[in-house]
Amino acid sequence: MSQNLSDAKKISVTGGKGGTGKTLIAVNLAVYYAQLGYKVLLIDSDVENPNSNILLGKSLTDEDVKKTQIDMFQPIFSTDKCTKCGKCRDACYRHAILQFPDQFPSLMEPMCSGCTICQRVCPTDAISSGKRSIGSRYFMNNVYDNLDLLVGELNPGEAISVLIVENLIEQSIELHKNFCYDIIITDTAPGAHCDVEKALSLADLTLCVTEPTPFGEHDLKRILRLIQLSGQNAEIILNRSNLTDYKEPILKVASDFNIKILGEIPIDNIVIEDYAKGTPFVLDSREFPAKQAFLSILTNVKKKLKLEVI
Ligand code: SF4
Ligand code: SF4
Incomplete structure (x- = not known):
């Protein structure tokens, strides 16, 4: 940069x-x-x-x-496409995804860093891009x-x-x-x-x-x-x-x-x-x-x- x-x-x-x-x-x-x-x-x-x-x-x-406003990526899980495979949960290095056996994953928002890894590993394209405002810049x-x-x-x-x-x-x-x-x-x-x-x-x-x-x-x-x-x-x-x-x-x-x-x-x-x-x-x-x-x-x-x- x-x-x-x-x-x-x-x-x-x-x-x-x-x-x-x-x-x-x-x-x-x-x-x-x-x-x-x-x-x-x-x-x-x-x-x-x-x-x-x-x-x-x-x-x-x-x-x-x-x-x-400054936003960051936040995963949104689609229950239509999700097969509950758990790959997103396992890949999340911040342990921000909670998923119990046979349940859909859910996000613990404050722990998510917006890295998009979960979206990239999902095999069924079940994670879409949401966003969360984390701050602002002023010029x-x-x-x-x-x-x-x-x-x-x-x-x-x-x-x-x-x-x-x-x-x-x-x-x-x-x-x-x-x-x-x-x-x-x-x-x-x-x-x-x-x-x-x-x-x-x-x-x-x-x-x-x-x-x-x-x-x-x-x-x-x-x-x-x-x-x-x-x-x-x-x-x-x-x-x-x-x-x-x-x-x-x-x-x-x-x-x-x-x-x-x-x-x-x-x-x-x-x-x-x-x-x-x-x-x-x-x-x-x-x-x-x-x-x-x-x-x-x-x-x-x-x-x-x-x-x-x-
Ligand atoms: S965006 Fe990154 S930190 Fe947030 S839930 Fe997905 S893998 Fe975890
Ligand atoms: S990786 Fe995709 S299909 Fe697997 S549990 Fe996560 S959202 Fe569902």
Whole structure:
């Protein structure tokens, strides 16, 4: 899939742990590059808790937001054609099909992943294609000048979030055909699970946001292991770097994984003020330490990605 986006620079912003400032950094990165004149798509793939739109002052219910429902395949069993052979039940790796002896199969919906294997193994063509809504995607064109936003949201109670992430990736390829993005930034979910792995699969560069705490250290190791397995090109951003004096263990993790710390951002009251107002701090006209540190990180990212000067 990434081949279809090969002429755009792709950055993923991730972090093993929630609450490290990952979304704040992804949003400010996107706004800053858009302001420089690059055409940017920001994808919010934290589908269980998307909130980048809030940081950009947009509501998912605004009139100009294009909402599309995302459905997944769900088997429908035909009692006319079914011979009760049990092959669909045996083939279902998620054990989502319940079938007692001499009975027709039935589906336990929440366990179904929509993989279609049951339909493919049925010898009598007794399984037709139904669908179930599992979430939505939202597209906001020009949320700021040169910046489009694509947000995925999983319906409450649904478990197959990776299908929403896959849908966002497919949609970003379609959008790129129309809008020819220079940069595509993906804000991933926290953690080191398959949603995150899928979102990272697009990236030319992955930025791992962490903080100097034992939790930050623990979860940084987890995400770096995932990155190591997938062979991604990654760097670390140490956010709230003066929160504690627990910086050495983070530097040690970076060194153990042979991954560089791209920069450190100190705690700054102005960032908190802007956050509360829903304003990207990079647009704040004042000079303050966090902004200076962030701008120097952005310069490094630009160099690493060899972004053309606009
Ligand atoms: S679609 Fe896949 S997960 Fe769902 S019932 Fe069929 S085999 Fe099982
Ligand atoms: S595989 Fe087809 S025929 Fe066999 S039990 Fe399932 S639905 Fe019925």
